[in-house]
Amino acid sequence: MTTPATGAPPAEAPPLVTARARSGRFAVAVLIIAIPLVLALLGPLFAGEAGPRAASFTLGGGHWAGTDFVGRDVWRQVLLGGRPVVVTALAATALAYAVALPLGLISALTHRTWLEELLMRPLDVVLAVPSLLLILLVAAVLAPGPMGLALLVALVNIPDAARIIRATAAEAASRPAVEALRMQGETWWRMAVGYVGRSALRTLATDAGVRLTGVLYLVATAAFLGVGVEPDAADWAVMVDRNRTGLFVQPWAVVVPALLIVGLTVGVNLLVDAALATREGRVRPGRKPGEKPGEMGESSP
Numbered sequence: 001m002t003t004p005a006t007g008a009p010p011a012e013a014p015p016l017v018t019a020r021a022r023s024g025r026f027a028v029a030v031l032i033i034a035i036p037l038v039l040a041l042l043g044p045l046f047a048g049e050a051g052p053r054a055a056s057f058t059l060g061g062g063h064w065a066g067t068d069f070v071g072r073d074v075w076r077q078v079l080l081g082g083r084p085v086v087v088t089a090l091a092a093t094a095l096a097y098a099v100a101l102p103l104g105l106i107s108a109l110t111h112r113t114w115l116e117e118l119l120m121r122p123l124d125v126v127l128a129v130p131s132l133l134l135i136l137l138v139a140a141v142l143a144p145g146p147m148g149l150a151l152l153v154a155l156v157n158i159p160d161a162a163r164i165i166r167a168t169a170a171e172a173a174s175r176p177a178v179e180a181l182r183m184q185g186e187t188w189w190r191m192a193v194g195y196v197g198r199s200a201l202r203t204l205a206t207d208a209g210v211r212l213t214g215v216l217y218l219v220a221t222a223a224f225l226g227v228g229v230e231p232d233a234a235d236w237a238v239m240v241d242r243n244r245t246g247l248f249v250q251p252w253a254v255v256v257p258a259l260l261i262v263g264l265t266v267g268v269n270l271l272v273d274a275a276l277a278t279r280e281g282r283v284r285p286g287r288k289p290g291e292k293p294g295e296m297g298e299s300s301p
Helices: 014-048 074-109 113-128 130-144 147-172 177-184 189-201 202-225 236-246 252-283
Strands: none
Touching: 014 074, 014 252, 074 113, 074 147, 074 189, 074 202, 074 236, 074 252, 113 147, 130 147, 130 177, 147 189, 147 202, 177 189, 189 202, 202 236, 202 252, 236 252
16 A cells, blocks of 8 residues: 655745735834824924914813923924934934944955054944933033934944944955955955945844934933923924923823834834845745755755
8 A cells, every 4th residue: 555645835835924924024014114204204294383372281172182381282293393303313323324334344354453443442432431421411512403413323323333334244254255356356345345245234234223223212312301402392302301291181292202203213123124034035035044055955856
């Protein structure tokens, strides 16, 4: 009697399920981040003119989200208050990487120890000072505006960003492929960006998501403490600070901007993770990371 062969599950099933999971994860991330982003970028267009002020911390009277600590409409303040937070955070993150990326790549690829020390050691001085303390110290002397706050936040993020980029790029720069490119006379740009940068892309993208969250925290905290913004400015972080005294009377003045800040930070990290998972599934369908063809256990025909 012949024993029927037990067929393996279709090879297409696991990738299909994985693709659906990745698509769902990506959709959730986009939905979470879209709400605060749309309100931040397009909100001022729909805010309209400021109406007459009402009593502080009240509900109703044409203010469906209530009024704030000086009687302004909370929903109008929400529409106006997202753009400063988002633009400052994005500008600070972009500025930090604009400086940290070339510093990290040059330090990883150079064979001159003195150059590496010259580039990296001064950053340790900035890294030794707590970020918020440095911002407060500089703000006490210069009183920066929104652009100055973005520069300060970028400055305190450059040292650890550069160190992460250098550590990630150094591993890729030590591979034989880089030596082969150097012996072939390839340009530094092709080696640094074309090979080393692409090899470190996954780590850098993950760091960018986490760093943007940290930058949002610093920008919101600085605004909470009155650095870079006016005390009564339309700003989500300022709203949380100024309206916290009426939290149990009119909670929407605090809850709505706080939820938008949380949604923005969570959505950024979910979106980065979903994008990396989608790229990993597209590059290596059905194959473990680092696995080469012929190592998957298939028998030879």
